[in-house]
Amino acid sequence: MPRISKKGAQMPPSPIRKLVPFAEAAKKRGIKVLHLNIGQPDIKTPPQALDAIKDAQIEVLAYSQTDGSEEYRTKIAAYYAKNGIAVTANDLIVTTGGSEALLFALGTILDPEDEIIIPEPFYANYNGFATSSGVTIKPITSKFEDNFALPPISEFEALINEHTKAILICNPGNPTGYLYTHEEILQLAELVKKHDLFLIADEVYREFAYDGKQHHSILKEPGLENHAIVVDSVSKRYSMCGARIGCMVSKNPEVIQTALKFAQARLSPPTLAQIASEAALETPDSYFEEVVTEYVARRNFLVSELSKIEGVKVAKPNGAFYCIAELPIKNADHFAQWLLENFEIDGETVMVAPAAGFYASEGLGQNQIRIAYVLNQEKLKNAVAILAKALKEYPN
Known part of the structure; x- marks a missing residue:
């Protein structure tokens, strides 16, 4: 057999x-x-998204552009601008959910046997994504008694070697619900700049920050333009898990151009779901x-x-x-x-x-x-x- x-x-x-x-x-x-x-x-789900599907006048459900329609990407960039994040339509690739965005990111920056550092506990599928990409996760345990705050930077530094290529965080966190402080983001930013690593942030829960606390995106940090990669999705933001639309965002043009080759291999993100996701951007505050x-x-x-x-x-x-x-x-x-x-x-x-x-x-x-x-x-x-x-x- x-x-x-x-x-x-x-x-x-x-x-x-x-x-x-x-x-x-x-x-x-x-x-x-x-x-x-x-x-x-x-x-x-916001009615704007569902109505867009109902009202769509489609005679041929065709492929979309590999990186997503330019109109949709432009509107995503406007959404980020509204959140104080300066990116353009050319800085992002529309993906089939946040999962594909993360797979593109891993494929773009990591080779088999490379290592990525992730604070644990983390979104369980990171284990699966790492296995399918042939890379090794080096975990650093955040503690229950500390409410799963970022572990000391010294613990990250102790793991960095010639095989280390990136650090991955989820902010706010799944499964912990922990929201990283601005100081913690700054510590990670300095670390990846010091060791010339990538910093990937899974920010799909950006809107869900509580008790007056603010979400701090890595895309806002000066000096991280070549280091920062963000994974995003409409799934939780608009209660549209079944749409399977996300995006990968980076101001590093080489990262985007390389990821685009992975995107071309899977042809294009779902056309109909992009229509719904584009309309969802009109959801009121x-x-x-x-x-x-x-x-x-x-x-x-x-x-x-x-x-x-x-x-x-x-x-x-x-x-x-x-x-x-x-x-x-x-x-x-x-x-x-x-x-x-x-x-x-x-x-x-x-x-x-x-x-x-x-x-x-x-x-x-x-x-x-x-x-x-x-x-x-x-x-x-x-x-x-x-x-x-x-x-x-x-x-x-």
């Missing part, structure tokens, strides 16, 4: 999606599953104000209620819509599966994401889960009640 590749064998399963078969089995048994495992917002208010209320409720459960600790997020909780258990993977297979209250159970898959270091996060507070407060209340009772009855 032919063998699969070593890369394929090493490809990690998604901690967010690997328990889906157990959730589907539960649903077939008549159990309602409250999904706290995946960042799929229940916030309505009031939409985001209401969304942020809703997420803050959900976060406050969730953190407060989880903290009341004996043995549970929660790190308070300042952005995005995720939090990490430590549970009084040994193995969150087993607990999450047990919830789907063996536990329910009044026909309901909860699906969570075990946090070990968000680390690269072996053995970390075993008693942690990531919770996406993408459900309304009534459903969150039911979910927390289920978790509280489940922890009392869990046999391990």
Whole structure:
């Protein structure tokens, strides 16, 4: 029998999606599953985007331009200008989701066996992207007790060697919800300039900054023009996860021209979804104000209620819509599966994401889960009640 590749064998399963078969089995048994495992917002997509699709007069659904339509890219640049970020339409490539933007970035700046430094826990698919690109992640652990703040710069510097090509951050963070301070961004900026590295920032949750705090984009920092690469997406910003439209942004022309060759190999981003995404840029600020208010209320409720459960600790997020909780258990993977297979209250159970898959270091996060507070407060209340009772009855 032919063998699969070593890369394929090493490809990690998604901690967010690997328990889906157990959730589907539960649903077939008549159990309602409250999904706290995946960042799929229940916030309505802006009507501007949906109306643009309905009203589109298309006779031939053709390929789009490889880097995205010039009109759309120009409007994206205007969106960035509104956020104090000076880029042009030529500084960005429209991609099939933020995932493709990150893959293009890795392919552009990293060769097999090169190394990239990432603070952990991090978005689980970074592990998969690194494996598929043949590069090595060098993790630096941010601590639960520090609310997952940026680890000391000295720890980054200690890992830098001739194989190091880049540092990757997610800001605000998935799965932690941590929002980097301006001082932390400045520290990273000085480090990458000192060692001539790239700094990649996954900024897809830019709009979701709470408690009066501000998001600081690496694209605003002077002197980083040749170092900074931003990954962005419409998925969370406009509650348009299914559109699969993102972009890669850099003021380094060589980076963009190289990434464009990867983009040409996949032909073009989705035409119809670009129409919706372009229209979404017309969404009024009031939409985001209401969304942020809703997420803050959900976060406050969730953190407060989880903290009341004996043995549970929660790190308070300042952005995005995720939090990490430590549970009084040994193995969150087993607990999450047990919830789907063996536990329910009044026909309901909860699906969570075990946090070990968000680390690269072996053995970390075993008693942690990531919770996406993408459900309304009534459903969150039911979910927390289920978790509280489940922890009392869990046999391990």
